Amino acid sequence: MLYFLLQHKGCSFALMNLNRVYHLICKEAALEWRNKSLLASMLIYVLGASFIVYYAFQGHIEFQVWSAIYWIIILFSAINILGKSFDKEVKFQYYYIRSVVPPLEMIISKLVYNAILVFIFEVIIFLEMTLFFGIEVENLPVFFLTLFLGGMGFSNLFTLFSTITARTGNVVLLSVLGFPVILPLLLLILRLTGLSDVEVLVDDRGLNIGAVAVLDMITLVLSVVLFPYLWNE
Amino acid sequence: MFEKLSKQVWWKIATAVLLFYTCIYGFIVKAPDLPILEESIRNLFFHVPMWFAMMFLMFLNLIFSIMYLANGTSRYDVYASNTAVAGFLMGCLGIVTGMIWAKVTWGAWWVFAEVKLNAAAAAILVYCAYFVLRSSFDDPELKSKFSAVYSIFAFVMFMVLINVIPRIAGSSLHPGNGGNPGFNSYDLDDNLRKVFYPAILGWIGIGFWISTQLIRISFIQRKLEDID
Numbered sequence: 001m002l003y004f005l006l007q008h009k010g011c012s013f014a015l016m017n018l019n020r021v022y023h024l025i026c027k028e029a030a031l032e033w034r035n036k037s038l039l040a041s042m043l044i045y046v047l048g049a050s051f052i053v054y055y056a057f058q059g060h061i062e063f064q065v066w067s068a069i070y071w072i073i074i075l076f077s078a079i080n081i082l083g084k085s086f087d088k089e090v091k092f093q094y095y096y097i098r099s100v101v102p103p104l105e106m107i108i109s110k111l112v113y114n115a116i117l118v119f120i121f122e123v124i125i126f127l128e129m130t131l132f133f134g135i136e137v138e139n140l141p142v143f144f145l146t147l148f149l150g151g152m153g154f155s156n157l158f159t160l161f162s163t164i165t166a167r168t169g170n171v172v173l174l175s176v177l178g179f180p181v182i183l184p185l186l187l188l189i190l191r192l193t194g195l196s197d198v199e200v201l202v203d204d205r206g207l208n209i210g211a212v213a214v215l216d217m218i219t220l221v222l223s224v225v226l227f228p229y230l231w232n233e
Numbered sequence: 234m235f236e237k238l239s240k241q242v243w244w245k246i247a248t249a250v251l252l253f254y255t256c257i258y259g260f261i262v263k264a265p266d267l268p269i270l271e272e273s274i275r276n277l278f279f280h281v282p283m284w285f286a287m288m289f290l291m292f293l294n295l296i297f298s299i300m301y302l303a304n305g306t307s308r309y310d311v312y313a314s315n316t317a318v319a320g321f322l323m324g325c326l327g328i329v330t331g332m333i334w335a336k337v338t339w340g341a342w343w344v345f346a347e348v349k350l351n352a353a354a355a356a357i358l359v360y361c362a363y364f365v366l367r368s369s370f371d372d373p374e375l376k377s378k379f380s381a382v383y384s385i386f387a388f389v390m391f392m393v394l395i396n397v398i399p400r401i402a403g404s405s406l407h408p409g410n411g412g413n414p415g416f417n418s419y420d421l422d423d424n425l426r427k428v429f430y431p432a433i434l435g436w437i438g439i440g441f442w443i444s445t446q447l448i449r450i451s452f453i454q455r456k457l458e459d460i461d
Contacts, residue, residue: 164383170369180355181359181386183358184393184398215393
């Protein structure tokens, strides 16, 4: 059914040019790097948020509370970072970009770029939060796998929804649409973060990693299939 | 097929008969003698089928959304939005009946330890966001297209919330989740089964009926506004 929807829009993976996708990602990174104000402001945002948490809890925190707050900070910064991901295209170069880039390459380059960006911010927040609170995670590989999968899921959902907000110009809409839909992913991720701190319950961990990975795959496929419908309006 | 079905009478009569049967015989039938549950087991004929009805209507919403994206006929968008309204109504009724049941058996209107309850509330929120999205567009075609895309996401997350998260979480008070026994432990009682299955059909039927009426109202409104 999904394949039919994709074919219906005249999009096919066979026509996809990976070289072009790579260049789109580079273009995105170059634009971001040239105008550092967004990156810098996000950095300050993240730093400020973790500092506020540090003061509010007076430097002492349990691992469970730590992980909950950690993911909430990530959620809010992800909304701020990803919510703008189609602003430039829609405002200034919509018809130009649409005529040179097929939608499939557009969305895949955006998804990859956003996933990397969110992952970098997750690592930065993690470093800050460990610096402030001195938290030691038992199993770092599982923790970083969680970070990677979580960042991917966030980018899959919010990138597609940011198309909607870019087209309507209503910024609040992104959180209204995004929060309920991200909730199952967030619940699974929180559980997985909790599990990465204990060395028992290895079976449970595999099940959770599998569930998060499947959810990521579903959101990825849906984003890729449905994007052409939002883009070629 | 949908138009034809919504004009036919037989299933409306069947729905009415089944619901009368559920509401009357459901209170007469002999309930099994279970501790804690006791007479509240009769809520099985209301609470559970309402969720089934919501799932059925939301599935219809998904199908119509996909058909809208494939065809671009605005008729399908009217179907999709109105089945979502009827499904939302059924979900709210399901939550209310569930709360009453929770008060009787678990001792509180709302229990945090219960994963499925919170997941269901989140699922209701997902569809609230769907209605917010629908109301925030001026351009009708843009509205239909974007809400169709969102409702596909919404259905997937609805299924994950209701059916996957409670099973993974491993600590649910609902039967069938987290090591609790499934329906079979109640259903073994043939008396209950005699009401439960007709009740499912009846509630799904009335949900569908409500959605067909809402669709008719929408079409009349569209005609008044000269859209069609």
